[in-house]
Amino acid sequence: MAAFGTVFTAEMMLAEYSNNQWSEPALVPVNSISLHPGAHVLHYASTCFEGLKAFRHSDGSIHIFRMDKNVARLQQSSELLALPKVDAAMLRQMILDIVKRYAADVPNPPGSMYIRPTHIGTEASIGKAAAPSLSSLLYVLLSPVGDYFAGGAKPLRLLLEDNARCAPHMGMVKSGGNYASALQPIMKARAAVQADQVLFCPNGDVQETGAANFLLIDGNEIITKALDASFLHGVTRDSILTLARDRGMKVSERELTVDELLERAVKPGAEAALSGTAAVLTPVGTLIHNGQEYAVGGGVAGTTTASLRQALNDIQWGKAADTHGWLTKV
Numbered sequence: 001m002a003a004f005g006t007v008f009t010a011e012m013m014l015a016e017y018s019n020n021q022w023s024e025p026a027l028v029p030v031n032s033i034s035l036h037p038g039a040h041v042l043h044y045a046s047t048c049f050e051g052l053k054a055f056r057h058s059d060g061s062i063h064i065f066r067m068d069k070n071v072a073r074l075q076q077s078s079e080l081l082a083l084p085k086v087d088a089a090m091l092r093q094m095i096l097d098i099v100k101r102y103a104a105d106v107p108n109p110p111g112s113m114y115i116r117p118t119h120i121g122t123e124a125s126i127g128k129a130a131a132p133s134l135s136s137l138l139y140v141l142l143s144p145v146g147d148y149f150a151g152g153a154k155p156l157r158l159l160l161e162d163n164a165r166c167a168p169h170m171g172m173v174k175s176g177g178n179y180a181s182a183l184q185p186i187m188k189a190r191a192a193v194q195a196d197q198v199l200f201c202p203n204g205d206v207q208e209t210g211a212a213n214f215l216l217i218d219g220n221e222i223i224t225k226a227l228d229a230s231f232l233h234g235v236t237r238d239s240i241l242t243l244a245r246d247r248g249m250k251v252s253e254r255e256l257t258v259d260e261l262l263e264r265a266v267k268p269g270a271e272a273a274l275s276g277t278a279a280v281l282t283p284v285g286t287l288i289h290n291g292q293e294y295a296v297g298g299g300v301a302g303t304t305t306a307s308l309r310q311a312l313n314d315i316q317w318g319k320a321a322d323t324h325g326w327l328t329k330v
């Protein structure tokens with residue numbers, strides 16, 4: 001299978017904002033946009049995006065997972081980047097239209113169709129370093145995908161990094177700049193200790209990795225940072241916490257320090273995992289901090305991560321009842 005996110009459908013849905021209004025969304029060839037080299041997004045990073053998935057059930061029907069959450073997050077990101085306001089009903093319809101058009105291309109489980117709504121500031125004005133773009137493009141890309149992590153569900157190695165992933169007030173924004181600012185630490189961690197990902201822990205506060213949220217599971221308790229502006233409010237995180245509550249687990253959304261994490265993670269029975277649309281729920285096997293390696297669960301893989309991942313997949317794949325109303329049939 002091709003690397004995650006490298007294959008696209010031939011068309012996308014596109015809407016343009018100018019003169020204070022949105023154009024009628026249209027189906028266009030995927031390579032049909034052109035930008036002025038002075039476009040706001042290319043200089044001042046006025047860009048945000050979303051990642052959600054559509055799944056094929058065994059009867060052939062196609063279902064989008066928690067679309068409203070992702071639409072709301074793109075609206076919020078757009079607002080925090082001072083991009084034009086995104087109309088929720090319009091974006092929902094754009095997503096439904098493009099997924100319906102390419103329904104035949106949605107892979108069977110464990111594959112899925114990754115949906116990438118994207119919003120960029122297009123005004124050609126390099127003087128607007130401290131002013132918003134008054135025009136923008138909103139488009140919805142599709143990419144059939146398999147596993148995000150090449151090793152499948154192989155436990156990951158995480159390097160704990162003492163610096164922040166991005167500016168503290170921007171972490172909850174799914175913006176391109178946040179990903180760019182995390183690249184150097186990630187590349188260094190790969191080269192230095194063969195880490196798969198970096199877990200950003202500014203001032204000892206365990207936040208998230210470059211592309212997923214972080215969860216510590218200790219027996220019947222699941223612990224993860226409480227929502228604040230400094231990190232992305234993952235839809236998968238929310239879904240996993242909901243499924244954990246459903247099965248009677250104690251869910252603790254609170255501050256988790258590096259000291260507490262390293263102390264509890266190594267105990268027998270402890271598990272750690274990354275949650276995200278691309279990552280689903282992937283086990284973490286090793287934490288690396290200050291040159292020392294910590295084997296999660298004493299090196300013994302637990303079963304809770306795999307069972308929560310399965311519970312999530314069962315709903316997404318139509319094998320378990322969608323009791324929370326998370327699926328939208330296209």
Ligand code: PLP
Nearest residue numbers: 211212213232234235236276277
């Ligand atoms: N944190 C970051 C930085 C991400 O890129 C992602 C992926 O989307 C997440 C967390 C998880 O968010 P979600 O579960 O909504 O995909």
Ligand code: COI
Nearest residue numbers: 051052211276277278279
């Ligand atoms: C997602 O899980 O949707 C993400 O945005 C992660 C990504 C960078 C592939």
